[in-house]
Amino acid sequence: MKKRILSLVLALSTLILNLSLAGCGGKKASEIYFLNFKPESAAVYEEIAKKYEEETGTKLKVVTAAANNYEQTLKSEIAKSDAPTIFQINGPVGYKAWDDYCLDLKDSKLYSFLSDKDMAIKDDGGVFAIPYVVEGYGIIYNDAIMKKYFALPNKKSNLKSASEINTFSKLKEVVEDMTANKDKLGIKGVFASTSLASGEDWRWQTHLLNVPLHREFADMKDIVDIGLEMLDADEISYKYSKNFGDIFDLYLNNSVTEKTLLGSKSVADSMAEFALGQAAMVQNGNWAWSQISGVKGNTVKESDIKMLPIYIGLDDEETQGICIGTENYLAINKNVSEEQQKKSLEFLEWLFSSETGKKYVTEKLGFITPFNTFSENELPNDPLAKEISRYMNDAEIKNIPWSFNAFPSEAFKKEVGNALLDYAQGKKKWDEIKTIITNKWKSERD
Amino acid sequence: MKNPIKRYFPIFVLPTLIAFLIAFVIPFLLGFFLSFTEFTTVSNAQFVGISNYIKIFTEDATFLNALWFTIKFAVVSVLSINLIAFTLALLLTRSLPLTKLFRTVFFMPNLIGGIVLGYIWQVIINGVLYNFGYSITSSENFGYWGLIILMNWQMIGYMMIIYIAGIQNIPTDILEAAKVDGANGRTTLFRIIIPSVMPSITICLFLTITNSFKLFDQNLALTAGAPGERTQMVALDIYNTFYSRVGYEGIGQAKAVVFFIIVAIIALLQLRLTRSKEEEA
Structure with missing residues (x-):
């Protein structure tokens, strides 16, 4: 027995040696x-x-x-x-x-x-x-579906087009009314699935969280550089927790997928839902264009793809822009x-x-x-890149920088993602999520 | 009269010894050294003493959780795999029809890679749970039992083959003698078959214990630790510590050393325990 095992081990180790030698190329x-x-x-x-x-x-x-x-x-x-x-x-x-x-x-x-x-x-x-x-991200929407909604005789909102949405309350009103009329609009839900599978939750734990946290630091007085300040911060107060909860709830409650099943959805799933016209909106950035256009049976027209800022009910949000960085x-x-x-x-x-x-x-x-x-005309030609440059060149709008570069670590983001999944599945209350986020920030910065 | 093979032993062993050094001993020692340092890549390590080891148990709760989860997993899966594999081996060594076909079928899952199996079972389990409004991430229990089912499905065939070989090696005259002496099925099983296949049991227990502890790809593909790292096993925890946090590379390495020591102790104890029961045939 011993001998046999020994010879097996030896044979294996020669094999490994051969493989590793083959791996060294010339330089x-x-x-x-x-x-x-x-x-x-x-x-x-x-x-x-x-x-x-x-x-x-x-x-x-x-x-x-x-x-x-x-x-x-x-x-x-x-x-x-x-x-x-x-x-x-x-x-x-x-x-x-x-x-x-x-x-x-x-x-x-x-x-x-x-x-x-x-x-x-x-x-x-x-x-x-x-x-x-x-790059920039916001809420990407399919204008064809939005036009269909604004043409409905029984719509509750008195807006006339999606481009008039400029606050969280208007967004919420439109989205909830669209959910009520989703059969008429031919969609499964307003928002594509809030993907919360492990490794697929960066749109929420990083991108969405950027909006409330950036504002928290922007509110402080005498700050020269928000990013540097955030990088040095040992603690956050996370005072816009409720706003984060509001938008997250809006995503969850008006989604293509039931809340409890989101733990197995990936980003590719939600981009496919958007591309196939099952959802009217999805939070993502201009890099998603290749994903949208690459879906087979894609029903979204290039000219219908537009982007809205992520409104979460902050002060002066009429002039809030998308997140660019x-x-x-x-x-x-x-x-x-x-x-x-x-x-x-x-x-x-x-x-x-x-x-x-x-x-x-x-x-x-x-x-x-x-x-x-x-030069200014040397820009990529896809619809989302055009939206990004539209926001970048609009002097009246204040775009939000990507302050999440200064989040403490991958482990922090991961913990936030896990907490959001627990929340979506009803295992944790929003207050507990707040505690988890502030505690994890602190412990990762120690 | 000296055996020539013995005389040239060093020459024959040299190539493999070098391979063993390069591919195992050196990386192992390097890893051991790195567990006492802070580093980003292996070439810029700075010595920090045993602080990495202290941090495993003070700062970072994930390791102990992962270790506890791994132990729970290992106990249940080692027992279930070996019991089921042994039962199947007993059945498939009787003169039943189609035994060869069944042996092949049971062995086949073992030929599929862990990542692929993980994704296949994720789809299957989610397919069932969706009907009830759950997914595999809804509770850590789903992930736990999912892993056990997956591991059983994959390992049973392999262990079964080892047991079959052991059972077939039992000399038929012993079995016949037992029959003549009037031993019933139970007595034959516990007094003759099990003692005779002790070497197979040793090897099967060793393989299942070490594999259960070191499980990585299946864990990564099936749940990736979700929900909330509560289904994360030690190997995956080490990997995540190493790669997802700046400045935690040394701690990941220290975890790996601790993990090695634990697995080595358990495996050695098990070998000693079952070896002592083996009969000198």
Whole structure:
């Protein structure tokens, strides 16, 4: 028996050795390596790499991390001798983890391209990460269904179109009346499923929570930078808990799916419901366009896709805009050779300033960039990106920045998501959710 | 008269020894070292003493919850898997029709990967629970029993094959002698069959105990710890500690070391206990 087990163990270990040896490829010192965060853009980056090598002769290796696996992939890739030369961090919290690896980009051309220099991540006078895409989220709605509702003879709301909705109470009135008439409108529910499956709850525990928490910090006096203030805050009072509850209840009670079943719904499920016309509204951002347009049997017309701000009943919400910001920052690995660092920067400068590069960025990647190298007509062409730039250029509206970059940790967000699921299933009261959120913030910051 | 194989033993063992060092011993020692440090990647570790170990039990309640959940899971699944697998093995070693077909059918789930199985069972369980207005995340009990059903479904076939091999190895003359002496079914089972298959029981218990403790992919795919990390087992908890919190890598590593020690102790105790019951055949 013993011998047999021993021989088995030995056989297995040789197998493992073979596999690990096969895994080590050759490495070239002048090659640059970009670890891509966005799986939906993987194919485009391959194309860009090919084009870039044709134009400049520099070999660019692109590896894409699977969705939700960027940190894991980066942790293992960066420890290798053939480490990524360009990688991405998700904001100030991500910078704390990776500060040993970020090169100072203060004197780079890429930094000089940035229209709003405050957007970069700075530390001790240096500039360590630069955002490359601006995104926005709000309540996406299907105007065809909304028009149908506003044409109903028995509608209770006296508004005439969805674009007139500018407060939470108006939104609530319209949504609840739509639910009452959902059979006439041919929908299963006003809002697509509030996806609360594990890993699929970021639209609520991160994006939605941003709205009340940002306002809480914005209310404080003498604040220079809300993000930095939030990053330093050991505690939150979470005073807009009720507002968060109001909008969350509205989502839950007027949904395609029954509350108790939301724990197994994914983001893809709710985007499909929206694309198939089963729901009139869904909270998401401009990146969702590819998901909406990619659904088979899609009934939503491009011209009908519009976006509303997320109203939660705050003061002066008539001028509230959508949430605009980024969690995509590029950093250069300072532990690779100088030649690689130089070439990596050259590549990024090429991508964001040359004609060919810019074309890829706007047309194929669909990014709205924060760089001044892009003129106003160099914008992506999808309906949601157009909505984002409409809000960005509207001087009367105050858009909400993405302060969730300063939330304490992934564990905090996860805990909030778990609490929201418990609430949806009726296992916890809203007051308990409030306690969980404030306690977890405190314990994660210790 | 020295055996030539014995003389060249070092040469024969060298390649595998190197492999064993690279793929097991070195990572293990490195992991042990990292549990005393604070690090982001393995190359920038800073020594912090035993504070990681203290934090496991003071700051972070998830580990103890996960450990308790894992123990509950392991006890029930080890018992049920072995009982059912042994019963099936007894049935399928009788001269019944189609035994070969059944053996194959029972063994097949073991050939499917854990992630796939997890998603398949998630769909099945949700399909049933939806009718009652629940989903698998509605209560930790659903997740718990879901995991047990899943684990049974996957492991029973494998254990059954090991038991069948053990039962078939019992010399027929012993069984016949028992029959002649007038032993009934019960006596035959407890006095002859079970003692004779003790080696199989040792190996099956070892496999099921360690697999139940180390369960990861099935847990990740079926519930991913939902609701509220209450169905999170230790392996998944270690993974989440390591990856979802900045600055918790060392603590994750320390949890892994503690977990290793616990599993090693349990497995060694079990081996000792069942080995002592094995007959020298």
